Amino acid sequence: MQALQVSRYLGLWHEEFERNAWQYHVAMMEGHNVPEDHKRKYCEELLADQKLGQNRFVLNHGFYVGLNAEHPRKYFALQVALYNLLANFHARRIKAATAWLERRGLLDPAPRRLLRPHSPEWFASLREWDPKQAAMTAAATTVAGTFNVCSICADDPARDYALVRPPAAGPGTIRLCDDCFGIQSIDNSLEPF
Incomplete structure (x- = not known):
């Protein structure tokens, strides 16, 4: 150190x-x-x-x-x-x-590509940035027996959100129940998609 x-x-x-x-x-x-x-x-x-x-x-x-x-x-x-x-x-x-x-017109503007939470591409993106969170979310969906649950606590129902300010890496999207949305939206601006 x-x-x-x-x-x-x-x-x-x-x-x-x-x-x-x-x-x-x-x-x-x-x-x-x-x-x-x-x-x-x-x-x-x-x-x-x-x-x-x-x-x-x-x-x-x-x-x-x-x-x-x-x-x-x-x-x-x-x-x-x-x-x-x-x-x-x-x-x-x-x-x-x-x-x-x-x-300068040298590059066409590209629309932001949002990854659907809990899709294979979403997990791959999260695994590169935060393998611990990816493993925890994968375990939560496995225990719940469905991907249509909250990314954090595995509660149902859950909705898909995008971070208004995309992170440096990772998917930039998350599936949240109402309780976890309330907690996450304190630190992160989120919008449904």
Whole structure:
């Protein structure tokens, strides 16, 4: 633990963020003193890399969530927090690059793709981001004998909701009973779909 703090490993992201702040918000990208072709190349390459597969921050986050669930350690918890932060920063870069290209007509706006809760694609997406939650939800639906139950407590009836502010990774949707909706909506803006 001390080695992580002394080496500044947990804070290196801060230096990168300050050095390249223009990459994290489209308004800053617009005003940044870099040639237009450089910005275009950066945005196109970033989105091309994203299409190749899940980013390493999401994969590492999922790995440490699973590891910390099996073998709780302060080190693993710090890594979960670090990769959560890095995945969120990466999502901001993707959002800024996408918006910059869309504003110039270089990329067609894509509608948000919502995954139906408890579908195979939904579980795969959740498993990458939070394998512990995916396992708990899978167990809940198995015990209930149906997928048409709350993702958290397995109560029925339950409705499908989308997070208004999509997370850095994971499905961004959830199936909730009225009680769990009341609890979840305190911290997360949700809309039915």
